[in-house]
Amino acid sequence: MTQPIFEDRKNQIHVKGGAEPFDMACNRDSLAGAVSQRACVFCGSRVVLYPIADALHLVHGPIGCAAYTWDIRGAVSSGPELHRLSFSTDLRENDVVFGGEQKLYRALCELIDRHEPKAAFVYSTCIVGIIGDDMEAVCRRVEKEKGVPVIPVQSEGFKGNKREGYDAACKAMIRLAGTAPIDDISPLSINLLGDFNLAGEIWVIRDYFERMGVQTVANVTGDGRVGDIRRSHGAALNVVQCSGATLPFARMMEEEYGIPYIRVSYFGIEDMSEALYDVARFFAEKDPGIMERTKKVVSEEIRAIMPRIKELRKDLEGKKAAIYVGGAFKAFSLVKTFRHLGMQTAIVGSQTGTREDYAELEAITDPGTIIVDDSNPLELQAFIKEKDVDIFVGGVKERPIAYKLGVGFCDHNHERKECLEGFVGMVNFAEEVHRTVMSPVWRFVPRRTAGKKASLESNNIDSACSLGAPEECMKEGAI
Amino acid sequence: MTVETIERIKPEKVDYVSTTNACKACSPLGASVVFRGIEGAVPFLHGSQGCATYMRRYLISHYREPVDIASSALGEKHAIYGGGPNLKLGLINVMKKYGAEVIGVATTCLTETIGDDVPMILHEFRKEFGDLDLPTLVWVATPSYQGSHMEGFHAAVRAVCEQLPDPAVERHKGVNLLPGFVSPEDLRHLRDIFDDYGLAVTMLPDYSDTLDGPALEDYEKIPSGGTPVEAVRAMSGARATVELGAVLAGAEKTGGTALQENHGVNLHRLPMPIGLRNSDAFFAALDAISGRETPTRHVKERGRLLDAMVDGHKYISGKRAVVYGEEDLVAGLVAMLTEIGIQPVLVASGGNSGRLPAAIEEATDGILREPPKVMPGVDFYEIRNEAERLAPDLVIGNSKGYRMARDWSVPLVRVGFPVHDRFGAQRTMHLGYKGTLALFDRLVNAVIEKKQADSPLGWGYI
Ligand code: SF4
Numbered sequence A: 001m002t003q004p005i006f007e008d009r010k011n012q013i014h015v016k017g018g019a020e021p022f023d024m025a026c027n028r029d030s031l032a033g034a035v036s037q038r039a040c041v042f043c044g045s046r047v048v049l050y051p052i053a054d055a056l057h058l059v060h061g062p063i064g065c066a067a068y069t070w071d072i073r074g075a076v077s078s079g080p081e082l083h084r085l086s087f088s089t090d091l092r093e094n095d096v097v098f099g100g101e102q103k104l105y106r107a108l109c110e111l112i113d114r115h116e117p118k119a120a121f122v123y124s125t126c127i128v129g130i131i132g133d134d135m136e137a138v139c140r141r142v143e144k145e146k147g148v149p150v151i152p153v154q155s156e157g158f159k160g161n162k163r164e165g166y167d168a169a170c171k172a173m174i175r176l177a178g179t180a181p182i183d184d185i186s187p188l189s190i191n192l193l194g195d196f197n198l199a200g201e202i203w204v205i206r207d208y209f210e211r212m213g214v215q216t217v218a219n220v221t222g223d224g225r226v227g228d229i230r231r232s233h234g235a236a237l238n239v240v241q242c243s244g245a246t247l248p249f250a251r252m253m254e255e256e257y258g259i260p261y262i263r264v265s266y267f268g269i270e271d272m273s274e275a276l277y278d279v280a281r282f283f284a285e286k287d288p289g290i291m292e293r294t295k296k297v298v299s300e301e302i303r304a305i306m307p308r309i310k311e312l313r314k315d316l317e318g319k320k321a322a323i324y325v326g327g328a329f330k331a332f333s334l335v336k337t338f339r340h341l342g343m344q345t346a347i348v349g350s351q352t353g354t355r356e357d358y359a360e361l362e363a364i365t366d367p368g369t370i371i372v373d374d375s376n377p378l379e380l381q382a383f384i385k386e387k388d389v390d391i392f393v394g395g396v397k398e399r400p401i402a403y404k405l406g407v408g409f410c411d412h413n414h415e416r417k418e419c420l421e422g423f424v425g426m427v428n429f430a431e432e433v434h435r436t437v438m439s440p441v442w443r444f445v446p447r448r449t450a451g452k453k454a455s456l457e458s459n460n461i462d463s464a465c466s467l468g469a470p471e472e473c474m475k476e477g478a479i
Numbered sequence B: 001m002t003v004e005t006i007e008r009i010k011p012e013k014v015d016y017v018s019t020t021n022a023c024k025a026c027s028p029l030g031a032s033v034v035f036r037g038i039e040g041a042v043p044f045l046h047g048s049q050g051c052a053t054y055m056r057r058y059l060i061s062h063y064r065e066p067v068d069i070a071s072s073a074l075g076e077k078h079a080i081y082g083g084g085p086n087l088k089l090g091l092i093n094v095m096k097k098y099g100a101e102v103i104g105v106a107t108t109c110l111t112e113t114i115g116d117d118v119p120m121i122l123h124e125f126r127k128e129f130g131d132l133d134l135p136t137l138v139w140v141a142t143p144s145y146q147g148s149h150m151e152g153f154h155a156a157v158r159a160v161c162e163q164l165p166d167p168a169v170e171r172h173k174g175v176n177l178l179p180g181f182v183s184p185e186d187l188r189h190l191r192d193i194f195d196d197y198g199l200a201v202t203m204l205p206d207y208s209d210t211l212d213g214p215a216l217e218d219y220e221k222i223p224s225g226g227t228p229v230e231a232v233r234a235m236s237g238a239r240a241t242v243e244l245g246a247v248l249a250g251a252e253k254t255g256g257t258a259l260q261e262n263h264g265v266n267l268h269r270l271p272m273p274i275g276l277r278n279s280d281a282f283f284a285a286l287d288a289i290s291g292r293e294t295p296t297r298h299v300k301e302r303g304r305l306l307d308a309m310v311d312g313h314k315y316i317s318g319k320r321a322v323v324y325g326e327e328d329l330v331a332g333l334v335a336m337l338t339e340i341g342i343q344p345v346l347v348a349s350g351g352n353s354g355r356l357p358a359a360i361e362e363a364t365d366g367i368l369r370e371p372p373k374v375m376p377g378v379d380f381y382e383i384r385n386e387a388e389r390l391a392p393d394l395v396i397g398n399s400k401g402y403r404m405a406r407d408w409s410v411p412l413v414r415v416g417f418p419v420h421d422r423f424g425a426q427r428t429m430h431l432g433y434k435g436t437l438a439l440f441d442r443l444v445n446a447v448i449e450k451k452q453a454d455s456p457l458g459w460g461y462i
């Protein structure tokens, strides 16, 4: 049984099927000194709003908060690229002592004149919360003077974790919705929530919906436009992907405009197909033909990718994976995806999962799987060794932990350059997992060469599968 | 250097209120790098969780190594009632779980603004937990609103030099080296040079192993390597301190001056040894300190560098370069460019110590016919605006200038920090004859590559 490294974090770690009943704590403040992998409220709102490409994103605070979030995510835009610049009021000692409102006002005017954005978001950081600048008032004044929406995002970093940042972002965004005409919107229309268009993923998804005959009104927020969000209240349905960065927005839309929402995931064959069918089911009454069209899309896509997946699976069968991601929803899909590849998930965790999320993980994983909330490098490395995994899926901060131990890694965070969503994403993901798991480098790392002769040998047999050996490897997976 | 020439080289810069694409990071990041370079140390940021996580991510992208930075993870109530209790709790956790021998505590903007008195909290901590085997605690004030990551770096070096060296240490033959913010490979090279002189060197910080370590069987909670604390304590008895950085050399208070003032250690303040003259000055200082001649190996390396400068001069002579980055780094780079006939047209930094223009003046004086434009305290918006008019052939600096270089379709030669879009930043050399030669090769090849790629035919010989 996995011993906790920090006693205080005992009930944030659970082993499925172990002696302890499932009762996980989560959504707590990170433990001081524990080197949490988490960021802050500001980070949460920055990631949600950042891809709105024709808005100005001004960070009101000292330079670091803005510098570290400069274009860190590969959110691609099909048009304007204002979001890729890093704007800051770069507060100095004087501003901290005398208040930063004047500077904020002047910075906003300067930047709006220079870039003529469709809207401006102003993010507060820790310091601003302390010195008590009235951002609301400054924003109102500039909005009036410049004639574009200027929206404060209350995201002081210390007021919680990333999750509160999502709320702050959604509160800011909802101020835009409902401010533009919606008469030309189709009854079969959706908003895409919670996709950030990394590596152009949202274009892949939009294409599926288009082929189903569904119109996308607004991308919230990948490849996002202020104008679209302003009319997003005209859509018939909100389709929320992933763990809930934009879930608050969907809830507010439901309350204010009566628009229902569904939660989906675009990762993996099962979840991707389910996402399309869910939407089709929603519109089936309005358009009975939609189900047929959806089936056609799904079967065409699956047929196209299956041969490759099967081929890759042959080598991957029986390998073990660890998953540590920002949101738990993504983790669900990954667990299922690994299963499609014949792989087992031995560790799964997230920075911001909720109780329900972890209960779901507990339900879908195999006995013995470690489930963890808000982990840290010490724990992660201990889990990796305990479970002797072949690949770790995570973000930039997890990568060196895996590599140092001689374990393969797949970047499933916001820096990725490859599309991992949709059916095509499934192939890309499988290719990447295959590329890294099957790399010969692991044979030479200390983990495999020092004092582990037995496991070394069995590993060599595994790896030999690609050369077409044992029967074990040839058996067909139940895809 | 006359007043008139300094006037000529004066920064010309429009005063913007906002910053677009900063050419700097924040001060606790610099302090974290320093603490990462002390043996058994864990950097600890007193502030909210986000800052530490962001800085870790930033450093990991550059070094591709685990970078564990602890945080007191302050929440709202701490921000109001003070962060002392969480700082103490965090220290205990780091002690117990990381087994830290040293904890380097740096403040962030938040804790500076709420006015947490860190020395006092640490004092209380020592009293409250006096029965435990406490690690060595060092602390440094690093509010980012007072300076960039370089101020944080130098402040941490100074803090260590002020707080740890033991006045009771006897004089010894060792030499202190305060190398500044250079690459792990540079640090290794510097160490080799001292070894070749037979000089026992205490390099502070030394992250040559901790931020560029080997593949391991086991995860090291604290990576091996770094300056041993014992050695730091003994810095007070060294025969001399060598402190690198032309801009730093003008600072009133540094690690080097602290050792000089408090312990009477002789201080040699030199520019970063990039380029022929700066490297000559560096080796001359070591000759003097050791009482020996420059080891043959380095004499030969100097010869090779000169030979290469002659072989390659035609490809780059007269090319126009934009250089940006940390002030000390750009001062070194400009000295080198000046020697090899590349005209630095714009020299920029996000740092703003006020001493960059003078350092550039000195580096270019007597060789360059036209001094470059010097812009300290700027962001990439300003650099781009200014540089565009100057039609550069080359951009030299960290990864953050990639967009500009791409838009102008000129090569970007990546030096300094951060390098987020290329592999091997830890192993990039900048210093000494050898580092200069490596840089020189890269510069020449960048120009050749561009010409070759742009030519309609291409060619197989140069
Ligand atoms: S608050 Fe200060 S210390 Fe923290 S990231 Fe921002 S600039 Fe850096």
Ligand code: SF4
Pocket: A040, A041, A042, A043, A061, A064, A065, A124, A125, A126, A127, A155, A156, A157, A158, B048, B049, B050, B051, B052, B054, B109, B110
């Ligand atoms: S200062 Fe606050 S808002 Fe900025 S990075 Fe740190 S925790 Fe986040």
